[in-house]
Amino acid sequence: MLLQAKDFYVREWAKNGCLLVGDAAHCASPAGAVGVSLSVTTAVVAADVIYDALRDRDCSAGRLAAVQKCRDREIRSIHSMQDRAAKLMFSSSPFIRTWAPMFISFAAKTKLIRFVQRRLLVLPEPLAIHERFMF
Numbered sequence: 153m154l155l156q157a158k159d160f161y162v163r164e165w166a167k168n169g170c171l172l173v174g175d176a177a178h179c180a181s182p183a184g185a186v187g188v189s190l191s192v193t194t195a196v197v198a199a200d201v202i203y204d205a206l207r208d209r210d211c212s213a214g215r216l217a218a219v220q221k222c223r224d225r226e227i228r229s230i231h232s233m234q235d236r237a238a239k240l241m242f243s244s245s246p247f248i249r250t251w252a253p254m255f256i257s258f259a260a261k262t263k264l265i266r267f268v269q270r271r272l273l274v275l276p277e278p279l280a281i282h283e284r285f286m287f
């Protein structure tokens with residue numbers, strides 16, 4: 153059986169007392185292998201928001217929605233990049249479809265692919281982590 157390789161984006165991640173994070177909120181396609189990074193980043197943002205919400209005894213949807221607000225741009229931009237990469241791959245000639253995976257697998261063994269990944273798929277600024285979560 154083939155593994156489904158689709159991205160999705162849940163329209164609203166928060167309800168009163170409930171917050172979706174990681175793949176449950178935004179699943180990425182395999183292009184670029186970024187699922188873990190996106191999920192961990194959302195979890196880091198969520199930790200801050202949930203901490204404050206619990207402290208203030210306000211876990212309303214409005215309050216928890218801050219996580220989606222903060223992550224929306226990056227997730228959508230990565231999804232759109234993955235979408236473009238998939239279209240390029242599937243609309244290209246059989247020659248490219250055959251050789252591109254081999255080239256990518258070869259490039260993965262070099263520093264080139266890591267450089268491209270960092271330039272395209274990693275946040276331009278370090279994530280602002282509250283000092284209470286630093287060890």
Ligand SMILES: Cc1cc2nc3c(=O)[nH]c(=O)nc-3n(C[C@H](O)[C@H](O)[C@H](O)COP(=O)(O)OP(=O)(O)OC[C@H]3O[C@@H](n4cnc5c(N)ncnc54)[C@H](O)[C@@H]3O)c2cc1C
Pocket residue numbers: 155173174175176180185186187188189191
């Ligand atoms: C085949 C494959 C290869 C991948 N390769 C890569 C890769 O190379 N690089 C990369 O960055 N990403 C990769 N990903 C994506 C990556 O695995 C996910 O994006 C990431 O694991 C999402 O993390 P998460 O914590 O949101 O969800 P998960 O890692 O799916 O964690 C969810 C957890 O919740 C548990 N759970 C589910 N339902 C319940 C319930 N009702 N009660 C209690 N627990 C429950 C599950 O058992 C699971 O442990 C790959 C995914 C797949 C499927």
